[in-house]
Amino acid sequence: MMTDFVARATTLDAADVLAPVRTEFFGTSGHGHHADVARPGMPIAYFDGNSLGRPSIASIERIESFLRHEWGTRLIRSWDEGWMRFPFELGDKIGRAALGAAPGQVFVADSTSVILFKLARAALDAQLERDPLRTEIVVDSDNFPTDRFVLEGIAAERGLSLRWIDSDPESGVTLEQVSSVTSARTALVLLSHVAYRSGFLADGAGITAAVHNAGAMMLWDLSHSVGSVPVALDAWGADFAAGCTYKYLCGGPGAPAFGYVAARHVEHVDQPIHGWMGAADVFAMGPTYEPGPGLVKFLTGTPPVLAMIAMEPVIDIIDRVGIDAIREKSVALTELTISFADERLAPLGVRVASPRASDSRGGHVTLAHPLMKDVTAKLWARDVIPDYRDPGGLRIGLSPLTTSFTEVVVGLEAVVDAILSS
Numbered sequence: 001m002m003t004d005f006v007a008r009a010t011t012l013d014a015a016d017v018l019a020p021v022r023t024e025f026f027g028t029s030g031h032g033h034h035a036d037v038a039r040p041g042m043p044i045a046y047f048d049g050n051s052l053g054r055p056s057i058a059s060i061e062r063i064e065s066f067l068r069h070e071w072g073t074r075l076i077r078s079w080d081e082g083w084m085r086f087p088f089e090l091g092d093k094i095g096r097a098a099l100g101a102a103p104g105q106v107f108v109a110d111s112t113s114v115i116l117f118k119l120a121r122a123a124l125d126a127q128l129e130r131d132p133l134r135t136e137i138v139v140d141s142d143n144f145p146t147d148r149f150v151l152e153g154i155a156a157e158r159g160l161s162l163r164w165i166d167s168d169p170e171s172g173v174t175l176e177q178v179s180s181v182t183s184a185r186t187a188l189v190l191l192s193h194v195a196y197r198s199g200f201l202a203d204g205a206g207i208t209a210a211v212h213n214a215g216a217m218m219l220w221d222l223s224h225s226v227g228s229v230p231v232a233l234d235a236w237g238a239d240f241a242a243g244c245t246y247k248y249l250c251g252g253p254g255a256p257a258f259g260y261v262a263a264r265h266v267e268h269v270d271q272p273i274h275g276w277m278g279a280a281d282v283f284a285m286g287p288t289y290e291p292g293p294g295l296v297k298f299l300t301g302t303p304p305v306l307a308m309i310a311m312e313p314v315i316d317i318i319d320r321v322g323i324d325a326i327r328e329k330s331v332a333l334t335e336l337t338i339s340f341a342d343e344r345l346a347p348l349g350v351r352v353a354s355p356r357a358s359d360s361r362g363g364h365v366t367l368a369h370p371l372m373k374d375v376t377a378k379l380w381a382r383d384v385i386p387d388y389r390d391p392g393g394l395r396i397g398l399s400p401l402t403t404s405f406t407e408v409v410v411g412l413e414a415v416v417d418a419i420l421s422s
């Protein structure tokens with residue numbers, strides 16, 4: 001018997017405790033798609049909240065008020081009145097709402113790529129000083145390009161070698177793989193907690209423990225985890241982490257990243273891009289660099305304050321509703337997507353290229369078919385917005401704060417039509 005997915009989505013939307021939160025975001029009025037089509041060009045199904053989250057209404061208001069009252073009125077006085085502390089206050093908020101991190105360990109600055117460079121170099125320099133024989137960096141072949149490129153650059157610069165884990169692009173890195181490649185030669189392991197391609201959810205606690213057993217340090221990339229799946233950096237004993245704020249945290253295009261440095265390392269590591277904003281006394285303009293206290297030394301240049309303000313109201317929403325409720329809806333959204341795919345898309349030759357077990361899956365589902373590149377173009381022309389990743393992968397990103405169950409079904413029905421007409 002064919003499932004009535006529209007009815008199922010309607011029931012799920014009616015029972016969704018996060019449904020009222022959806023209306024706090026621009027472009028999502030109402031649960032169905034009918035209200036949304038009123039605005040020309042507004043997606044009828046937005047499946048890219050894992051790549052660029054929607055703006056919250058509060059973020060729009062906050063930016064306007066920031067321009068008028070902080071930048072416009074207080075002008076340079078605002079640095080003393082709050083902007084200098086903002087990278088750390090915002091970091092503490094992200095840590096509390098979404099990372100399981102106590103205050104004083106998270107800062108906001110730069111891009112994820114630059115923070116990965118800073119933290120990987122900080123970790124490696126500390127390891128090499130302790131034990132010059134630790135010359136290997138472990139990373140997986142399917143990690144996000146920037147992660148691999150940054151490590152390749154550091155390895156070349158420092159005379160270190162990369163030890164590759166050959167990961168399955170439709171799943172991800174397992175604890176067994178990490179245990180089998182780490183040794184007394186390993187200095188650092190860098191992995192994505194949620195794989196950008198498949199959505200595979202790695203074992204944060206288990207892998208961190210295995211890495212520590214080998215005497216190595218663990219740097220987690222949380223770009224596809226933060227604000228979507230629970231993360232417990234302090235409980236895992238993670239050493240370092242970094243991640244994006246423009247994905248599930250809805251900070252806006254190019255919003256700066258966050259970095260996490262475990263409290264036990266803060267005083268003992270040095271990051272490689274020394275700048276005046278990370279110095280002990282910013283306005284001393286002294287002849288030599290002295291690292292600033294606590295997390296200050298992880299900054300380099302002037303904090304991009306304007307780019308940091310949109311995310312704050314969304315972090316407050318996450319803190320208010322709780323990451324566990326977000327995860328619960330996220331699992332229900334991905335389960336609905338997979339059952340629709342199994343019933344309605346599998347007969348058209350579509351394969352689910354993401355883990356089937358929900359405890360091994362993050363917030364997106366990848367659907368594979370040889371025609372998906374063309375299908376994506378057709379969907380975009382119809383205001384159904386997923387994204388495409390080679391080879392043949394249509395990524396269905398499901399952002400629990402902003403995606404409704406009805407939207408999932410509307411969008412997946414459009415996928416059926418697009419494949420049939422391809």
Ligand SMILES: *Cc1c(COP(=O)(O)O)cnc(C)c1O
Nearest residue numbers: 111112113144146192196221223
């Ligand atoms: C999106 C993403 C990035 C992006 O890095 P930027 O420096 O912000 O462009 C990095 N790593 C992973 C795993 C990502 O998914």
